[in-house]
Structure formats: structure tokens, C-alpha cells
Amino acid sequence: MKVIKRDGTMVEFDKEKITAAIGKANTEVKPRERANKEEIKEIIEYIEGLDKKRILVEDIQDIVEEKLMEIGRYLLAKRYITYRYTRELVRKANTTDQSIKELIDGESEYWNSENSNKNAKVVTTQRDYLAGITSTDITRRFLLPKEVVEAHDEGIIHFHDADYFAQNALTNCELINLDDMLQNGTIMNGVMIEKPHRFLTAMTIATQIILGVTSSTYGGATVSVAHLAPFVKSSYDKYYKKYKERGLSEKQCEEYAKQDTKKEVADGVQTFNYQVNSMTNTNGQAPFLSVCMYLGETKDYKEELAMIIEEFLKQRIEGFKNEKGVYVTPAFPKLLYVLEKDNVTENSKYWYLTELAAKCTAKRLVPDYISEKKMLEFKKDKNGNGNCYPCMGCRSFLTPYVDPETNKPKYYGRFNQGVVTINLVDVALSSSGDMEKFWKIYDERLELCHKALQIRHERLSKVTSDVAPILWQHGALARLPKGASIHELLHNGYSTISLGYAGLYECVKYMTDHSHTDNGEGKDFALKVMQRLNDKCKEWKEAENMDYSVYGTPIESTTYKFAKCLKKRFGVIQGVTDRDYITNSYHVPVFEEIDAFSKLELESEFQRLSPGGAISYVETPNLQNNLDAVLQIIKFIYDNIMYAELNTKSDYCQECGFDGEILIGDDLEWYCPNCGNKNHDTLNVARRTCGYIGSQFWNKGRTQEIKERVLHIDNKEAELADPKETKQAV
Numbered sequence: 073m074k075v076i077k078r079d080g081t082m083v084e085f086d087k088e089k090i091t092a093a094i095g096k097a098n099t100e101v102k103p104r105e106r107a108n109k110e111e112i113k114e115i116i117e118y119i120e121g122l123d124k125k126r127i128l129v130e131d132i133q134d135i136v137e138e139k140l141m142e143i144g145r146y147l148l149a150k151r152y153i154t155y156r157y158t159r160e161l162v163r164k165a166n167t168t169d170q171s172i173k174e175l176i177d178g179e180s181e182y183w184n185s186e187n188s189n190k191n192a193k194v195v196t197t198q199r200d201y202l203a204g205i206t207s208t209d210i211t212r213r214f215l216l217p218k219e220v221v222e223a224h225d226e227g228i229i230h231f232h233d234a235d236y237f238a239q240n241a242l243t244n245c246e247l248i249n250l251d252d253m254l255q256n257g258t259i260m261n262g263v264m265i266e267k268p269h270r271f272l273t274a275m276t277i278a279t280q281i282i283l284g285v286t287s288s289t290y291g292g293a294t295v296s297v298a299h300l301a302p303f304v305k306s307s308y309d310k311y312y313k314k315y316k317e318r319g320l321s322e323k324q325c326e327e328y329a330k331q332d333t334k335k336e337v338a339d340g341v342q343t344f345n346y347q348v349n350s351m352t353n354t355n356g357q358a359p360f361l362s363v364c365m366y367l368g369e370t371k372d373y374k375e376e377l378a379m380i381i382e383e384f385l386k387q388r389i390e391g392f393k394n395e396k397g398v399y400v401t402p403a404f405p406k407l408l409y410v411l412e413k414d415n416v417t418e419n420s421k422y423w424y425l426t427e428l429a430a431k432c433t434a435k436r437l438v439p440d441y442i443s444e445k446k447m448l449e450f451k452k453d454k455n456g457n458g459n460c461y462p463c464m465g466c467r468s469f470l471t472p473y474v475d476p477e478t479n480k481p482k483y484y485g486r487f488n489q490g491v492v493t494i495n496l497v498d499v500a501l502s503s504s505g506d507m508e509k510f511w512k513i514y515d516e517r518l519e520l521c522h523k524a525l526q527i528r529h530e531r532l533s534k535v536t537s538d539v540a541p542i543l544w545q546h547g548a549l550a551r552l553p554k555g556a557s558i559h560e561l562l563h564n565g566y567s568t569i570s571l572g573y574a575g576l577y578e579c580v581k582y583m584t585d586h587s588h589t590d591n592g593e594g595k596d597f598a599l600k601v602m603q604r605l606n607d608k609c610k611e612w613k614e615a616e617n618m619d620y621s622v623y624g625t626p627i628e629s630t631t632y633k634f635a636k637c638l639k640k641r642f643g644v645i646q647g648v649t650d651r652d653y654i655t656n657s658y659h660v661p662v663f664e665e666i667d668a669f670s671k672l673e674l675e676s677e678f679q680r681l682s683p684g685g686a687i688s689y690v691e692t693p694n695l696q697n698n699l700d701a702v703l704q705i706i707k708f709i710y711d712n713i714m715y716a717e718l719n720t721k722s723d724y725c726q727e728c729g730f731d732g733e734i735l736i737g738d739d740l741e742w743y744c745p746n747c748g749n750k751n752h753d754t755l756n757v758a759r760r761t762c763g764y765i766g767s768q769f770w771n772k773g774r775t776q777e778i779k780e781r782v783l784h785i786d787n788k789e790a791e792l793a794d795p796k797e798t799k800q801a802v
Contacts, residue, residue: 074126082126087116090136097152105147107140115139204235211237215531220524227637228517230493230630231524232572236290240531241539243567245291245464246549249485251299253281253547260284260542270310271333274303275340279347282361285548287354288540291488292465294362294408297380298369299484300340304376308333334379341383348405349392358404364462366410367422368444378422381409385428388436394724394756398731401722401758403765407432407439408462411710430702433718434695437758437765440687440717443710450680450714453481463715464488467626468685471619473565485549486567490528492521493572493625495634496579496601497654501642503583510583514601518571518608525569529618533559565619570684571609572625574634575654576601577661582648589660589674602658602681609684621684624657628761631656632773651780652773658682662691662777668784669708676713688716689760690784694733695720701785719760719781726754736779740772 073085091112098106107115119127119135140149211234212221224231236242254274257266258281268274278295286293311329320328349358365381367374388407391399409429415422429439448458453472461483463469468488475482494517503510537544537552544552550561561567576598577588586594602622609620627634631653638649655661658678660671668690675688695702695718702718709716723734730746734757737743742757743750758765759778770778 073120073124075132076126076128085120085127087120090116090119090132094136094152097148100151101147105145107143107145107148111143111145207236207238208234216524216527219520220527223520226641227495227634228498229495229521229524230572230625230627230634232491232493233290237528237531241288241535243289243291243532243543244488244490245468246285246289246293246487247462247464247470247484248281248285248293248295248548250278250281250295251484254278254299254303256547258542258546260546268303270307270336271300271303272307272336272340272343274300275344276347279344279351281542281548282348282359283351283353284542286359286361288543289487290355292360292362292468294364294462294464296364296366296369296462296484297384298364298366298373298377300380301370301373301377304333304337304379305373307336337379337383341380341387345387345392345405349402360465361405362408362462362465363405364408364410365439366460366462367414368410368412368460378425381425382428385425385432385439388438389428389432391436394726396726398724398726400724400756401436401765403758406466406765408442409439410442410444410460411706412444416707416710426706427699427703430699430706434699434702434720436722437718437720437760440715441706441709442715443713445710446676446712446714450683455479457481459483463685467687467715468570468623469683471565471568471621471683487549489532489562489567489569490525491570491572491623491625492524492528493574493627493630494518494521495575496573497575497582497634497638497648498641500579500582501638501645501648505583507583514604518605521571522608522612525571525620529562529569533562563617568619568621568684570621570623571605572623573605574625574627574631574657576658576678577655578648582645587661587664588658589664589666598658599677599681602678606681622682623684624682624686626761627656628766628774629771631777632771635773651776653777657686659688662781665782666784668692668705671784672708672713672716679714686715688713689719690716691719691781692785693720693783705785717760722758724756725749726756727751736775740775740779742769
């Protein structure tokens with residue numbers, strides 16, 4: 073008889089373990105209450121007599137308890153139950169202790185590659201991870217129901233950010249209302265910060281706000297440089313007044329004021345970049361920040377905004393110096409460039425900014441591109457108006473919202489409550505290919521996700537504004553009184569809560585034997601799978617007045633975890649579970665040959681069905697000498713897809729000075745092709761992994777995924793005037 077242990081492994085039935093367990097309980101009761109050898113033997117023979125091929129260890133323990141009660145050994149049964157419970161606590165404590173030891177000793181592949189922007193060796197990160205291990209332990213033992221924990225462990229769903237869940241004050245990602253905080257003042261650590269009167273001061277305050285906000289949340293944050301543009305005008309006015317008071321002519325005053333303002337903008341952007349990249353928040357890393365550059369966000373300060381955007385792009389093109397003094401690609405802040413009618417054609421006023429953005433993308437992987445045209449189509453509010461606004465962090469988008477007091481759209485100051493992700497591949501494999509069974513299991517799993525999301529919401533619903541004053545009292549997300557509940561901000565569409573999904577490709581491949589890129593059976597099934605996610609979110613929203621939203625999960629480290637769980641549960645299935653990763657969200661799998669334009673066009677259909685968060689990309693070679701190709705893709709993005717990026721390479725070897733692509737060997741180890749260096753400490757590698765740039769390397773599964781990426785465009789110099797006619801050429 074095989075015994076199935078708690079971790080899923082099977083061992084031979086060992087009667088001595090039962091004898092030992094009852095024996096330990098015997099020592100804690102009086103002699104007359106003890107079970108004798110014959111009674112213990114009868115219990116063991118009863119279990120053996122069940123003649124089962126497999127039995128759960130928990131079932132054996134239940135039987136022992138029942139049999140002790142039947143023979144009148146009530147006190148002994150009680151002691152046995154206590155012993156069993158104590159052993160359970162020890163097992164859980166040992167798991168936590170082991171995780172802590174592995175983290176401190178640097179022995180764990182998981183902790184060393186859990187986040188590609190965190191260095192697990194440094195003390196600030198270790199402190200965050202130590203707190204995270206404790207939080208995860210509390211979450212698993214006390215805060216989540218057993219079925220959610222088990223489903224999470226088996227890779228059926230993923231309960232995100234359990235390492236922060238024990239702290240009920242923490243929300244996920246947000247759009248920081250920098251405009252409110254700068255214009256109306258704010259308070260940080262009990263110190264009043266009044267409205268700044270020049271650009272450089274505003275930029276410095278902005279970085280302090282960002283540090284405070286990201287230390288009070290756990291996801292990505294976004295700020296808009298449009299909120300900083302008015303302070304460029306304030307600086308100009310200050311300089312103009314200074315020269316006017318010196319008796320200079322009107323022309324001289326304007327000329328010198330412009331020169332001084334331009335220098336201050338450069339200094340302010342540099343200060344912002346240095347601050348953001350040198351600060352460490354309570355999450356043990358630089359703030360996970362995105363910066364939105366959208367000319368359409370202002371009418372009165374468009375020229376000032378253009379100056380800021382230009383400076384951000386120029387400084388990012390230059391890069392930041394590493395410890396060797398060599399300019400390399402930084403991970404943050406991520407730049408979001410909005411394409412609109414004033415910057416998307418050669419004769420538009422701000423085309424020069426788009427050309428600069430293309431140059432920056434080719435060299436430094438950013439900015440990413442948001443199409444105002446497509447977003448106005450996708451994001452309609454209750455008044456029927458289209459809205460354009462940035463994502464929160466890397467890909468999470470808010471739902472359209474109209475402020476009931478002003479009847480105007482509102483985005484800055486809003487946030488996300490958290491994510492739970494369904495593993496679509498597991499749904500498919502659990503159905504054994506039976507379509508009717510697939511939809512039944514799918515609905516059951518979605519309801520499990522729903523239950524887990526409700527738990528996230530309920531934990532936040534008890535929060536008051538006092539737990540994070542910078543968020544709830546001083547303008548980042550709200551201006552609530554002290555002690556006020558944030559409950560209202562969790563309902564009525566003000567915030568979102570995300571139903572994530574992963575592995576659409578593998579799910580479709582198993583169920584239909586087609587890719588979802590086939591424009592036929594595979595694609596049709598994939599769209600139905602996506603629509604079911606949206607239908608469920610709509611159903612839950614109507615019942616609970618809460619904006620559930622479908623989210624294309626990044627699954628940075630979870631892609632590896634899901635893949636391992638699938639192999640363990642279902643074995644190796646060719647084309648489905650034969651890799652160490654599964655495909656992110658709705659993406660075309662990285663190994664599938666497809667040209668850039670076809671990929672973006674196809675994925676746009678799925679992006680529309682992923683309103684809570686999605687990003688598409690095209691993988692490119694070095695295009696620094698072929699900016700025409702970059703600009704053509706940018707134009708195609710504007711007309712065809714809401715949010716997309718170009719993945720280039722930007723690496724450096726500190727050992728030999730090689731400035732090119734660092735490669736991955738068959739052993740999944742990174743190495744310099746020039747000198748063979750494999751030391752992660754002296755290799756600067758930047759890769760886009762889940763919508764954002766990582767620079768601290770990745771786990772085995774994600775590394776394999778990066779290695780297998782095919783290019784979606786070659787490096788031909790010929791001008792590609794009509795993408796529709798030249799897809800195969802690229």
C-alpha cells in the first residue's frame with residue numbers, strides 16, 4: 073500500500089510510524105489510559121485490511137483517532153490529536169525557517185531570481201524578503217482558506233503578492249495624483265510641503281512623493297510629467313523677472329530666461345533620474361516607476377511639457393553610468409510615450425519628439441508606446457467618451473471612470489486592489505481535451521479565483537486612512553480625514569481588482585491542436601476563452617459594485633512555477649508542457665515565427681479583451697542604424713494596437729568592455745561572447761521580461777524563454793512604406 077504524503081510524494085506504508093506516534097502520545101497519559109501492544113496492532117491491521125492501493129497520510133491519522141475513541145482511549149486520542157497538530161506546526165515552521173536560511177545563505181535559486189530588479193544579496197532586499205517570508209507564512213496558515221492555498225501550491229491559480237498580504241494596508245499599483253500634491257501641497261512624515269515655485273524644486277519633491285508612495289504599496293506606480301509642466305513656466309517667469317529688474321530689453325529678457333529655463337529643465341530631469349535610481353524604498357528596490365509623456369494632457373503648458381519630454385528622452389539615450397563609469401541601460405523609470413495626431417506624422421509639430429523616442433527605443437528599450445487613437449476606441453466611459461491615460465506601472469490599466477461630483481473623467485489618484493491569476497493550461501489538461509468538461513472546470517476555477525479576490529478585497533475593506541497618510545490623507549490617492557475608512561474607494565469603479573490569466577497559447581494548443589495565431593479554429597477558441605473571463609468579471613461587478621477587470625499577468629517567476637507544476641501533475645506533453653515556462657497572457661509564443669506587423673495586428677484583438685492590463689511587443693535586432701524601421705513600427709502601433717513596445721538588446725561586459733549582446737548558452741548560463749565571462753556581478757544585461765526591464769537576471773524558466781525568442785523583424789535597410797504589403801519582407 074502506498075501512502076500519499078502532504079507534499080504529493082508517495083512512500084510505502086510503514087506500520088512502525090503509527091506505533092511510534094501512538095507511543096509518544098502514550099507517554100503523556102497515565103498508564104491506565106494507554107493503548108497496549110495488542111490494541112495498537114489491531115489498529116494497524118485494520119488499516120492494512122482496507123486493502124487500498126493508495127491512501128492519504130491524513131486519512132491514516134483520522135482512522136487512528138477514530139479507533140482510539142472506539143476502544144475508550146479518549147484522553148489518549150486527545151493527546152494524539154494534539155501531537156498531530158504540533159507536528160503540523162513544526163512542519164510549517166520548518167518550511168519557513170528553511171526559506172529564511174536559504175535566503176540568508178544565498179542558496180536559493182528562487183530568492184536569487186524572484187525579481188529581476190532585486191539583488192537578494194544586499195541587506196535592504198533581504199530585509200524585505202525576510203518580512204515577505206513571514207507574511208507568506210501568516211497568509212498561508214491564517215488568512216487564506218485551505219482550498220486557495222492548495223490550488224496556489226499546485227499551480228492551478230496564483231495568489232499574487234502573498235509576501236505583502238499580511239499587512240492589510242497595502243494596495244497594489246496606482247496612478248499618483250502628482251498634480252494635486254504639488255499644486256495643493258502635501259505632508260510627508262508630519263512635515264508640510266507647500267506648493268513649489270520652480271521646476272527644480274517640483275522635481276525634487278516629486279521624487280520624495282514617489283519614494284513615500286511606493287513604500288506604502290507593493291506594485292508599480294506611474295506619474296505624469298504633464299503635472300510638472302506648470303512649474304517650468306514658473307521658473308521661466310522667475311528668470312524673466314530677474315532680467316527685467318536688471319533693466320535688460322524685452323528680447324534679452326526672453327532669450328536669457330529661455331536659456332536659464334532650459335538648463336533648469338535639464339538639471340531637474342537629471343535630479344529626478346538620479347533620485348529615482350539611487351533611492352531604495354521599503355520593498356528593497358528602487359521605486360517601480362513609470363513616467364507618462366502625453367502632450368494631450370495639457371493645453372496651457374504644451375511647450376513646457378515638450379521641453380520636459382525632450383530632456384527625458386535625451387538623458388535616457390545617454391544612459392546611466394555603472395560602477396565602472398560606463399553608460400548602460402537602467403531599469404527605471406520606465407517611459408511611456410503617447411502617440412497622437414500632433415506627433416505621429418512627419419509634418420506634425422512634435423514629430424521631432426517621436427524621432428527622438430525612436431532613437432531612445434533602439435538604444436535603451438524605452439519608451440513604450442500608447443496609441444491615443446486605439447485607446448479612445450477601447451476606453452469608453454459612461455458618457456460615451458473615449459479616454460486616454462497611462463498604465464499603472466508596467467501594464468495594469470484602470471477602467472474608465474467619471475467622477476460623480478464633476479462629471480469628468482478621473483484617473484490620477486486611482487489604484488488596483490490586487491491580482492489572482494488562473495492557469496489556463498491546467499484547466500485544459502485537467503479536462504483531458506473534453507470540451508464540455510473544459511468549460512465546467514473553467515467555471516469552477518474562475519469561481520475559486522473569485523473567492524480569492526473577495527478575500528483580497530475584504531482585507532482592504534477594513535483599512536482606515538491612518539495606515540498610509542501619504543496615500544489616503546495627503547493627496548496621492550485621496551484626501552480623506554484621519555480615521556476615515558477607504559471602503560468607498562474600493563467600490564463604484566474608483567479602483568479595480570484584477571482577474572489574471574496565463575498560458576492562453578498552451579491552453580488552445582492542447583484543446584484544438586492549433587495555435588491561437590491561426591486565424592481559424594485556434595483563434596476562435598482563444599477568443600471564446602478570453603470572452604468568458606470578461607463575462608465573469610461583468611457578472612461579479614454587477615453583483616458587488618466593484619470593478620473586476622481581466623488582466624494579462626506578467627508572471628515573471630510564476631511562469632517557471634506553473635511549468636514545473638504542470639509537468640508534475642500531467643507529465644511532459646509535446647508542445648504544451650515540454651518547456652520550463654508557459655506563455656505570458658495572450659502573447660504569441662516566443663518561439664513561433666511571425667512578422668512584427670502580423671503579431672501586433674493579431675494581438676490587438678486579444679488586447680481589447682484584456683482591459684485590466686496588457687502589453688504587446690516585437691522582438692528586434694539592434695536597430696540603432698535603422699531608425700526608419702523603428703519609426704514604421706511606431707506608426708503601425710498608432711493605427712493598430714493600444715499599447716506595445718520594442719525589445720532590443722542593451723548589454724555590457726565589465727571584464728573586457730564588450731558593448732553588444734550578452735548571450736545565453738545551452739546550459740542557460742549568460743556569457744560574454746567576446747571573453748567568455750559568466751560572472752553576473754560583472755555583466756550588465758538588460759532584457760524586457762514582463763513589460764518592464766530587468767537587470768538582475770532571471771530564473772531557469774524565464775531564462776529559457778528569453779533564449780528562445782525569435783526576431784519579428786530583420787535589419788534590412790530598405791524603406792518599408794506599406795506594412796500591409798511588406799509583412800513577409802521583415
